[in-house]
Amino acid sequence: MSPHSVRMRFLLAGGLLTAVMAVCGAWSVVTFTRLSAVIGETLRDNQDKIDRTAALASGLEREDDALLLALTGNASRAQTEWEEARHRFEAHFSQLQAVLTADDEQAACADLRRHVDAYHHAGDALLAAREPTAAREIYHERVNPALREAVADCGRLRELSFRAMRQAGQEADKQAHRASQIWAVLALAALVCTALVTVRLAKTVLADVAAFARLNELRSELVAVASHELKTPLTSLRMNLLLLRERADNLTAQQSEILAAAVDAVEELAGTIDELLDLTRIEAGQLRLQREQVDLAVVIEQAVRSLRPRFEDATVHLRIVHEVPTAVVRGDAARLRIVLANLLDNALKYTPAGGEVQVCLTSSQDTPPRLRMSVTDTGPGVPVEFRERIFEKFFRVEHHQESDANGVRGAGIGLYLCRQIIEAHGGSIHCEANEDGRGTRFVIDLGFG
Structure with missing residues (x-):
């Protein structure tokens, strides 16, 4: 029903x-x-x-x-x-x-x-x-x-x-x-x-809820099993493609282009599988943070270094702005790097050629003040009615619009994981419009370490 x-x-x-x-x-x-x-x-x-x-x-x-x-x-x-x-x-x-x-x-x-x-x-x-x-x-x-x-x-x-x-x-x-x-x-x-x-309707609703809960449980089990089963062959495929690229001196230009596309596709699939594995850990309550003193400036530098070639290929300008003398928090550096990489990857997907993505570190006006990290793009933006729902599991704005004009692929997991990781750090993340009304800004607030 x-x-x-x-x-x-x-x-x-x-x-x-x-x-x-x-x-x-x-x-x-x-x-x-x-x-x-x-x-x-x-x-x-x-x-x-x-x-x-x-x-x-x-x-x-x-x-x-x-x-x-x-x-x-x-x-x-x-x-x-x-x-x-x-x-x-x-x-x-x-x-x-x-x-x-x-x-x-x-x-x-x-x-x-x-x-x-x-x-x-x-x-x-x-x-x-x-x-x-x-x-x-x-x-x-x-x-x-x-x-x-x-x-x-x-x-x-x-x-x-x-x-x-x-x-x-x-x-x-x-x-x-x-x-x-x-x-x-x-x-x-x-x-x-x-x-x-009402009782009859309630029984029907409860039966539907139970069926939905069972379906959700089966889906989670399928995601966990599929992720683990795909991880090993994908790792082998990725290593072989990287090895082939290192010895690609005799390949033609077309063959090199095909190989590069294959490597990119494997990297994207590996990222999706990592997200699915993190999702299963979160739902099982097994997400563990390795807390230490983390400099967010270093986290930003590491995330940007791995993604900068893709920004250059897409002719999207990437700008970093630091407005605080220190940006140290207590948290899990690897998890925070995943969050930032996810936000940058989304910004790159939705920003057209010639656009700009900006990563900014500043402090909030709260008492006591909190460290604020934001990622801003010049893409089409997120409609107001979806700015909270995009953090739901498996939710994608494209599924609720007449057409997928951007042609952006995704599973609807990344932003859900971002919120779970940030909230596990005692922080918050939200989505808002850019100051000039164009594009999207994701804002993360964390306590100083």
Whole structure:
């Protein structure tokens, strides 16, 4: 399974979980919104009934005030207020009666109507009485008992409304709890399904990783075996070619050119095999450094001496710049020479004829300062997105471009080995663009010895 396919499947699993959770969330929002609307309407209706019942009780109190006013001897004013209070009471009663729907509410309303009618008849009789004594007798025997019954009926109506509100709240709580349970079940089901998909994908990925690890192990074993097996015959071939070149006085110009090309090819192949052997040692943890005081100026001189003929043949100018009085580090001279030779070889491959390669020794601005060695060329440069990846094993920029315009061959091992060796020395190496934006600069920082 390709990484893209694995990524897509994980995205689909995540999308499935997100979609199911979104559906659950939307369902919950709709359910709770509808529930809230129903409960809100119930609460408003019952609150309206409570307010109207309170208005009835208040109206009865105003009627009673009018009757008490009549007992004090102000019959004319009492009659006026009594009629006004009764008119308002009847209006409120009609409004309340119109909104009552439950059977127990209508029964309580009928009782209220009966007691209010008795109260009104008694009140009319009180206002019609001519003697104060008779009026007081009517109030205590007929008016007051009927008033208490009517007020009690108002209280029962109000209690019925409060009970309906409590029942609505309890029902809302039950429905909310049921909705929460359903949402939890749906969410759990979504999580389980997604977990199953994820586990299956994870198993597939782990199987692919294990297969890749085994493949990488086999490749490393093949590289190690092939390198060792090729080393002996290549050494014999190289010695014979060098011996033939020493006795090439009688060869024609074409034969000499063919022999020189063969020697160069053998030298290049020998370098590649040495890199492969170093690679196997690094991966096996067997890279050992012979640490000693090393003068990098001497390392540069030795590396340049072996490569200068190739630079001259390619008409590429090689310039050495020293900007520090001493360039001594503690490290493995042979390994550091391999690093520098590798960087110079790369610079030569990518620098066109007439170009320049510069090796510079200076100190960094760090605290404490570090010795800095850089190799700069005037080649095509390394794209920004590949300046870190070129230090990966077997990575080549040409494999990620449409065409290999430079025709440069390589296995993608050299820069990987360079970083491993430099980091084993406690240093660092990175790639950057030249100051004028052209070419490439490889910068190595090492601690002073």
